Amino acid sequence: MAGNSFGKLFKLTTYGESHGKAIGGIIDGCPAGIQLDFEAIQNEMNRRKPGQSKIVTQRKEPDTVEFYSGIFEGATTGTPIGFIIHNTNQKSNDYSHIKDVYRPSHADYTYDKKYGVRDYRGGGRSSARETACRVVAGAIAKQFLNGIKINAFTSSVGEIFIDKPYQDLDFSKIENNAIRCPDETIAQQMISKVEVIKKQGDTIGGTVTCVLQNVPSGLGEPVFDKLHAELGKAMLSINAVKGFEYGSGFCGAKMKGSDHNDKFNEDGSTQTNLSGGVQGGISNGMDIYFRVAFKPVATTLQKQETINSKGETVEMQGKGRHDPCVVPRAVPIVEAMAALVLADYTLLRRQESKQW
Amino acid sequence: MAGNSFGKLFKLTTYGESHGKAIGGIIDGCPAGIQLDFEAIQNEMNRRKPGQSKIVTQRKEPDTVEFYSGIFEGATTGTPIGFIIHNTNQKSNDYSHIKDVYRPSHADYTYDKKYGVRDYRGGGRSSARETACRVVAGAIAKQFLNGIKINAFTSSVGEIFIDKPYQDLDFSKIENNAIRCPDETIAQQMISKVEVIKKQGDTIGGTVTCVLQNVPSGLGEPVFDKLHAELGKAMLSINAVKGFEYGSGFCGAKMKGSDHNDKFNEDGSTQTNLSGGVQGGISNGMDIYFRVAFKPVATTLQKQETINSKGETVEMQGKGRHDPCVVPRAVPIVEAMAALVLADYTLLRRQESKQW
């Protein structure tokens, strides 16, 4: 109940603080007999890790994942997969200046209110470092979901956004640039924007769009656990996320029914897809797509006034190595969470099957 | 796992199809000793029920809730509260024309793919009639959450929206008009818009904004079960919802950190509240506010082409009594789901307490 697990049948539980010895997790419920591609897993880790380009934090963490169980002769055994990522580059004294200080728009204040105690180093458990564990599990989920395509990309940075439908984009170009935007021209504008922001010691928000293709129809539980509701929760659980919309999203709320309805083709596919691949909480076989809003990182390198734990006003200035814009590093995290949801709902779907 | 339960400690499970004998549910985990105000519960039902005004469906359902257990001498006993709402006004032959037809942007097709069988009458389980049970449970949750204020209202219909911050609105005016908009001028524009749409046999979308006040700090589980993530899931589980944002939401994704950070006052409150009352997934004692996007109702009274279960093109026309705009009836449902989330997280919070 303490909220460190995700999924019902394909279930990830994580642990670890930003500056503890290690972070890690347990994947429980991954079916037996999946031959794992460890290079692919590490590749996902590399997409998320710090220091990968000039526009992300310059911390260096190898983020090498070690597996301790659940795998025998390269394949999953159906038993829980325990894994660990050692924290190698924590500079805890970077954080002594915030020991008693509540950083604005961080979780320092709320952790203190909730627990009465906190590991203040690097945000402790509230740090996005925890998401590295999600990427490990997501990478394995992707391998289980063989055949389903999961592509996320940066769709906006600040006011700069891709002005094409996703169908006109070439997903193979996502990894071609540091911002992970498949439209090369827009990508360059985004990168320039982040560089300016970084020089100012400031940060900026953005959005990630994610497209799930080849998802079979029938995934999703129709009342409280609608497929898009679980995707929404998954995305909203990522650090810094402020909003989620799928299909027509907030634009759909401005439309008329006669314009919004997706007409069927005779094969059951639809001519438009404002539904976003989900109807009544259940996938219909069309592309599932959604958009996730990330606020700007709260840690800026500018001076700010704030309070300490005694309620006194103090001045602070972010130190250390922070991301001017989280969005490019969030792309693999969004994919990982989408993969976890799909893996879980695939297992839920399996047990309904009469064939067994 | 079949997704008909919501909540961990304060838990609602519902059953029932639109045109079965009854719908109902079980509230499990409601603490003992809460003296219930049954009139207040029925009043919430009345806010949701059909036929309450000219701009909603003209079906007549009394939607009287009967309690069968868990209450003794007017107070909760800590044992499960079983309740039932009889379906009294189902005209099942209204639906014989859709027996084998997949209505566009409804759940007919996906239910068939998932289950191989469906109760087609009125949408069966996929009907928003199920939300009546949520309102019952939400009404009890509200009474448990004595002191917390939960106010939702219609913030837009189509392109018409309230252009003021919620702080400038008088929530006591929400119930003054049929559209449930506290800004009287905007309310009249919205109502006129819905009337025009209704005459066209069409439907229109809209948004609901919800504000939670006097929520204590410390509610929320910080990693996967962040308070706003669970609120998001709760809202996305309501029929016709396409998007959720809280605090700065999608606008926040365009901002810079130096503008977005909420400066602390010395008492721990913040000068601005772009965080939306939640930091790191945990409430900070400020107002929690969020916005929910509803698509236009899929059933229009206009002729549409669609397919039947054999994949043949057929023409259909919505019959029966449908809502031209769900938003006003969605307002109490949004409040109910918010109340369920807060009740659940309040119990989760309680067990962390050292005082017991």
Place this chain on the structure above:
Amino acid sequence: MAGNSFGKLFKLTTYGESHGKAIGGIIDGCPAGIQLDFEAIQNEMNRRKPGQSKIVTQRKEPDTVEFYSGIFEGATTGTPIGFIIHNTNQKSNDYSHIKDVYRPSHADYTYDKKYGVRDYRGGGRSSARETACRVVAGAIAKQFLNGIKINAFTSSVGEIFIDKPYQDLDFSKIENNAIRCPDETIAQQMISKVEVIKKQGDTIGGTVTCVLQNVPSGLGEPVFDKLHAELGKAMLSINAVKGFEYGSGFCGAKMKGSDHNDKFNEDGSTQTNLSGGVQGGISNGMDIYFRVAFKPVATTLQKQETINSKGETVEMQGKGRHDPCVVPRAVPIVEAMAALVLADYTLLRRQESKQW
């Protein structure tokens, strides 16, 4: 968490007090497309209901179950099955004498300590009347588990017990006598014993043995959710149960490994079955058998001293119509709970399958 649900994928939630308007429940997760035999369901209810013979309580409850959802044209739809059993024969004034009295070895005292309030009429929620809902769900689970044989029977009453292995018994004779013992001679001794006890205004304990046949291998989750652990919990959750053993049970604790090990045949079956059909928490395809101990009913018709809620000593005498021995009515309840466990683990097993 309040403990009124059982099962993970095939899940029953129940509500209702002994003397409220009704008891009922929701079965969530029952797969779609199961054509139900309603007469068979009612037949199970009749095996549990009061007044069925001279040696059980003479209360008369028709215990007719009504289904409100999840069934369409006689078959399950995959949506939750809501059902209700009206309480028709409650004589609440039978219980006014125990309003403030804690009956010895009942749950009156502990409910008061836990909840601070209780529905004292007939034991309220603590009454075994709740098990009627389990029998409904179990009857449906049995139909889902088509092919698996579930037979429980009375194996002892007081000191009288069947002295043969279950393999030498004819399960078709279980329903031939009021005590539900397939050995006719022993059955008569048991019945005579209960009649004597009843005349004394006393009660007596006994055991139920249950045999599950044709269970496929591979059911069970190997660590905490071992198949026999869940069966044990299921049985221990039945009112008045004090013990559970499977396979060699407590006798096995006296044995040597060289005697206890079950030798394999070449087809994977075993020559002996001291393992009780489960190895490492997973079924091996052999018969699963276990034994459940029921204490004597706490309500006797003899005078007893006890205390009231003020801690004063008072004298009380059981009134009303009580069971001198619960065991014969417990037989269908044991079967129902076994069926629920098997149905749940069958669904868990399905999702592991690679074939989907």
Place this chain on the structure above:
Amino acid sequence: MAGNSFGKLFKLTTYGESHGKAIGGIIDGCPAGIQLDFEAIQNEMNRRKPGQSKIVTQRKEPDTVEFYSGIFEGATTGTPIGFIIHNTNQKSNDYSHIKDVYRPSHADYTYDKKYGVRDYRGGGRSSARETACRVVAGAIAKQFLNGIKINAFTSSVGEIFIDKPYQDLDFSKIENNAIRCPDETIAQQMISKVEVIKKQGDTIGGTVTCVLQNVPSGLGEPVFDKLHAELGKAMLSINAVKGFEYGSGFCGAKMKGSDHNDKFNEDGSTQTNLSGGVQGGISNGMDIYFRVAFKPVATTLQKQETINSKGETVEMQGKGRHDPCVVPRAVPIVEAMAALVLADYTLLRRQESKQW
């Protein structure tokens, strides 16, 4: 759902195979602010570890536990506690002889049926080595349950048993002998018995009795999650357990109600305690006591016939270093599982409290 988690609010998830790199786990939901005594934790590990006396397996594993998260400056932080125990002494080639062989009364056959693959080295996941993780979590639960006394001891080995009620035993003597029996005379008989059995290359079963004292009244959820039902499941989930009884247990099934009922004292305590400290699934403040049956270890050092994965008859002989009797090492595991149940139900109880 894959069954590697235990508990609802105080929750343990474990991973690891007998001969993998490490075993470990995550404790989620442990409240913040508990100052941990690490020596006490290691001491519990030492009570379970192999090689501690002549009558247990002579394998040498230091079983040193390392904590990676959830603890800051010696106290719990409310975030998940990740821990690891490296496997240092695995001799995997000890097991090459059983690679394709199904050992009788082990889980080899059932794992193969369930998963289609298994880590055969030392039983892999089915090894009781997993219980080391339970002991870690149980040791922390014990510290959380400050004030509650948890004492388990060996109550029988084969036919040798303690013939006194637990009230006449001095629990401080449990650790005085290798078999963990507080009656010194009986202890010596048990040890001699195990030594004889060991020389024969055989194994023997036994029982563990556990007594929980100072448990407050009100713990337990009354229907499916009765306190004793969860204790039963917890115990039945331990390797080699065949039975569980609490209070009067199987003896109670032979008794009359007039003898079995526990008469109240005016302070709410009872004169006898055949109820075993639990009434209606809820603790009543009296001692909770139960007994757990362990079968003899399946691995003997005698020659046995068995089959291989092709269904051919083969001869095998147990090698390696095995326990002739698991009971003394099971004592701390029984205590650990009892502590986990009590910690979980304590948190469940807390959230019912009105004081928060």
